[in-house]
Amino acid sequence: NFMGRSSTASASFMVFGNPNVPIVQVRGGTSFTTTPSSVLTIYSSSTKASCAEKQVTFSTRWQVYTTDMVLVSSAVTTSRDPSILVLSPLTLSPGARYRAVVTTTASASNTQPSVSATAEAQITVQNGQVIARVSGGDSRLVPATEVVRIDASSSYDENLGSAAPSVGLTFAWTCSYLTASQFGASCNNVFVTGTTTQPSVSVQGLLLDSTQIYSFTVRAASADGRSASKS
Structure with missing residues (x-):
């Protein structure tokens, strides 16, 4: 400038020779x-x-x-x-x-x-969910003289897909009373021995009391601990 002072600045550019780069x-x-x-x-x-x-x-x-x-x-x-x-x-x-x-x-x-x-x-x-399913709906009326079968074999692990029902899952069935007089108490004695860890559980109809309402719950779990329950 007129006082004899000066400074410089620089900039670097990279030029790509092909203008058609997307x-x-x-x-x-x-x-x-x-x-x-x-x-x-x-x-x-x-x-x-x-x-x-x-x-x-x-x-x-x-x-x-x-x-x-x-x-x-x-x-x-x-x-x-x-x-x-x-x-x-x-x-x-x-x-x-x-x-x-x-x-x-x-x-x-x-x-x-x-x-x-x-x-x-x-x-x-991410890991998918375990989907627990019970066939036949949430409520049913059954004769007390028959062995009742409750089926959760359509349960599946989303990591494997619904086309692989029950694969990789373990099952645990429990029974509890819903009537007020015994609400929440266990009724696991009604199960046929050896079926409570299967996808489908069997219930001894002769042990069911027609004055009671029962809730049967299945817990389906994967090997890594993910689980879901359905009644």
């Missing part, structure tokens, strides 16, 4: 949580830079990796739209984490080679 984004954030029995859907978008050549076309694909970047070959999208990752139930393992990588490639032009860009999402797979 701008790729994962929509809705970059971290997703799911369960094994759920359908997982992740959307992406790919756009052209303002300086991109108009005739360039994009192709997009998703790939799923473990956190150690090992390709999960079974994790293939079922979507017809390549920009959308749709994974069917039971594709991913409970308790695991994954990296979903979307890659968009711009086609080669007369002046530029093909070029790709990626974006990534983190996937956390």
Whole structure:
């Protein structure tokens, strides 16, 4: 300046020579949580830079990796739209984490080679629930002279899916009175011996009192401690 003082400033720029590099984004954030029995859907978008050549076309694909970047070959999208990752139930393992990588490639032009860009999402797979089910409804009236069978064999672990009923589950049946005079008291003596740890329990009808109301409860539990009960 006029006083003889001066200063300098500098800036660094990195110039990518190919103007057709796609701008790729994962929509809705970059971290997703799911369960094994759920359908997982992740959307992406790919756009052209303002300086991109108009005739360039994009192709997009998703790939799923473990956190150690090992390709999960079974994790293939079922979507017809390549920009959308749709994974069917039971594709991913409970308790695991994954990296979903979307890659968009711009086609080669007369002046530029093909070029790709990626974006990534983190996937956390939480344990599903144990679903306890009792067939025949919540209430029934039965003859006191018959062996009564109560069936919970359709119970399942969401980690394995409803197509695998009872698999990996242990069962425990209990009986309690609902009538006011003995409310909450145990009536486990009515069970046929050896059936209270089975998916279906048998009750000795001759031991049932027609003046009483009984509640039969099953607890279904997985090996890792998750459980659910149904009466």
